[in-house]
Amino acid sequence: MEKLILRRVDRNNEEMILNFGPQHPSTHGVINFIVETDGEVLRKAVPDVGYLHRSIEKIGEVTGWHGFMPFTDRIDYVAAMFPNEGYATAVERLTGIEVPRRAQYLRAISCELARIASHLVSLGTMSMDIGAFTPMLHGIRERETINDLIEALCGARLTYNYHRIGGVAFDLPEGWKERTLAFLDHFDKFLVEFDRLISFNEIYVRRLANVAVITGKDAVDYGLVGPNLRGSGVDWDVRRDLPYGAYDDFEFAVPVGQGFKGTVGDCYDRYYCRCLEMGESSKIVRQALLQLPEGEIMAPKVARNLKVEAGEALSRVESARGEMAFYVVADGTNKAYRVRARTGSFTAMGIIESASPGLMIADLVALIASLDVVAPEIDR
Amino acid sequence: MTTSEIHDLLKARFGEDVSAAPPPPKGDAWLTVKAERLVEVCRFLKETAGLEFDFCEDLTAVDWPKRNVIEVVVHLLSYKLKHSLVLKVEADRGSPVVPSLYPVWKTADWFEREVYDLFGVTFTGHPDLRRLLLPDDWVGFPLRKDYAEQGGWHGIDNVRENPLVELKRLDDSARAEAAKSASPAPAAAPPATPAPTSQA
Incomplete structure (x- = not known):
């Protein structure tokens, strides 16, 4: 593949091949798109990834079972709770360690807060990519509060390293429950404000509705997961359909794209599914905090030098970017033989080449933003 | 449907080309498929009513140098029936070749490129088998167990000294410098105060 070109292919027409990235602000990280255009219209956009490949899977074969946990944070640093949970769940399935109920609740609480924070970043940067700057600041402002809460919970604001094989690292600090409930009361009002500010804004809707439609069949075939899959009208959520942890105790709806302002599976559906999901996550956190059982937060007798x-085993968790699966293989030693993370952004990037023909260049930005790809999650 | 029930169905259709390992005490069970029947088996799994594996959840590989094989592992899931299945295909480590699943699930496109990139497995019938994460001119397949690093790429070094070692060397040289300037001390006029050293 020829790279780093910016040239006219033919003097007589408007055909061009050009690089979109890797340092372009709207590519959500270091990703390159080699774009073939005819004037403003895309012939094809070929993603060129790997700039953030840090060989995390290979690192997993060297560190011990416990030692890999901080590295999982770096798989998806916008919502680092989910790789934590996915890896811990996979090893627990393999070893048969039972996680105490309270720890499962704490996992659900921390994960749902992380989901809200991740969606706020996603929606904010999406509107910024498209040209509206203010919603991003609104999103980041709310995320700051969540960061403060998570910092009080586990000491970190970005790479949490909070979950452990067999439980979680810390119990709730004093007064945390009340602070979080107060935040949720505020947040539910914020969602209405956010909708009024941007989601139902006529210019914004016209910019996204009917753009880059992905049908449900294609979404399944290309392995889209999470809000991208649901945006295409496929009713599937790992938390509800294959419940893990504490999720069968909670009541929540699964928002599915139904052509809110245009066609099922357009950019607006993917966007608005995330908006609705934040409300559902808020519900889950509230329920979990109110029903939080007493007890231990770590399984007893998890060996430090764990031998498996x-x-x-494969574990599935519903991350902010859809199903995240960890596949771990053990060979009886104190290190993993193979660790593999299957992430939502990876498959979402796979569909761009086939979804891009015919789009305007500016709509490619909308497509990338609506798929909510996070570069480290693609490359790992 | 459980793995053993699916195995019974597949055995009736494909005979000994699909075999099951004894179920492990913990973790997932899997079925092993002969490489040449893989596409056929997968199409059967996707299209037969009652199986309907419409979602290829994951496709990856595991290197087993002791057995001299690379296992390609396919995780399948059915959205409608909520059951899952693990398929394994063994390929010779010397020249691993496995048929591509792209005609069955399009998501196999990128998964197979990744496996090609990191394990060196060739997928016959793949439309665009190129390296995905690593540069096109990378040498070797990093996720193989016997991978040896080439020591950088185009002049970019891939090893870095421990910063503590570097700091210690600076300290040592500063100390040696100080000792050198202090030892041939002139006997005539001893300094009233020792010269300030660079290590604070």
């Missing part, structure tokens, strides 16, 4: 019998 030969075998393999």
